[in-house]
Amino acid sequence: MSEDTAAGESDGAGTTSGVPLLALQGVRREFGGRGRTTTALDGVDIAVHEGRSVGIVGESGAGKSTLLRLMLGLDTPTSGQVTYRGQTLDRRDRARLKRFRREVQVVFQDPRSSLDPRMTVAQIVAEPLQSLRIGADQRERSARVDEVLGWVGLDADARRKYPAQFSGGQRQRIAIARALAPSPKVLVGDEPVSALDVSVRQQIMELLARLRAELGLTLVLVSHDVAIVGQLCEETVVLRGGRVEEAGETRQVLTRPASPYTRALLDAVPTLG
Numbered sequence: 001m002s003e004d005t006a007a008g009e010s011d012g013a014g015t016t017s018g019v020p021l022l023a024l025q026g027v028r029r030e031f032g033g034r035g036r037t038t039t040a041l042d043g044v045d046i047a048v049h050e051g052r053s054v055g056i057v058g059e060s061g062a063g064k065s066t067l068l069r070l071m072l073g074l075d076t077p078t079s080g081q082v083t084y085r086g087q088t089l090d091r092r093d094r095a096r097l098k099r100f101r102r103e104v105q106v107v108f109q110d111p112r113s114s115l116d117p118r119m120t121v122a123q124i125v126a127e128p129l130q131s132l133r134i135g136a137d138q139r140e141r142s143a144r145v146d147e148v149l150g151w152v153g154l155d156a157d158a159r160r161k162y163p164a165q166f167s168g169g170q171r172q173r174i175a176i177a178r179a180l181a182p183s184p185k186v187l188v189g190d191e192p193v194s195a196l197d198v199s200v201r202q203q204i205m206e207l208l209a210r211l212r213a214e215l216g217l218t219l220v221l222v223s224h225d226v227a228i229v230g231q232l233c234e235e236t237v238v239l240r241g242g243r244v245e246e247a248g249e250t251r252q253v254l255t256r257p258a259s260p261y262t263r264a265l266l267d268a269v270p271t272l273g
């Protein structure tokens, strides 16, 4: 079986089998030392199967940022493993790391800080293509920029403009276009709508849902907001104090939570309570 087909396949019954695309196995991450250790994550197991959407929710300090950094290969666990396509991320394996960098893209919370204000939109969106050496030449990369800008609802005029010339929602569309440019398999959202006005939040969520369906993306969404995860994700993982409190199909977790802690989280959200 090839690597591509080995990654988890849905059996059509809402469950998945096979090797997860992205996984954490017994992950522990400690910070500090000399008796002043903070355990940010403790024995975390999460499996993200290809094509699925998984939301990771937790309150402040639950370990979401730490988890996100580990999933993006920006940090390494104190113990346990982070795997992609069944293999541990290894910074020394250049070819595998390059593939991981291309296939796993992230959209951060605040496009004001994630987009370089001195670069035009065309430069911003083309940047991952250049750094990952995707596309034969400038012309091919430019065509790709036009294509992904179209996907997020920005027209060709946007190319020559700078981030400051756009609204918050449009800036997040630029960030999503940049993430999609290298044809990722996995889109990781780090609170991707939390910094936006409520009026545009829904539009960006619908855009993410549509792109995910059309492109067959695997979505990992990290958020403190249960309502956002409830709308966008098939599976939900509730993180509490660095541990997985509860995990399963979103329908199950959000309507019949096993844990009183999850119930309390839901009760704090008026639309879901």
Ligand SMILES: Nc1ncnc2c1ncn2[C@@H]1O[C@H](COP(=O)(O)OP(=O)(O)OP(=O)(O)O)[C@@H](O)[C@H]1O
Residues within 6 Å of the ligand: 031, 032, 038, 039, 040, 058, 059, 060, 061, 062, 063, 064, 065, 066, 067, 224
């Ligand atoms: N670099 C670090 N050094 C020391 N402690 C850290 C570090 N990063 C995280 N921590 C600690 O690990 C725990 C989890 O932090 P983390 O930032 O992952 O939580 P979070 O769920 O993302 O919270 P928030 O929503 O407030 O960002 C916290 O107790 C935090 O203080």
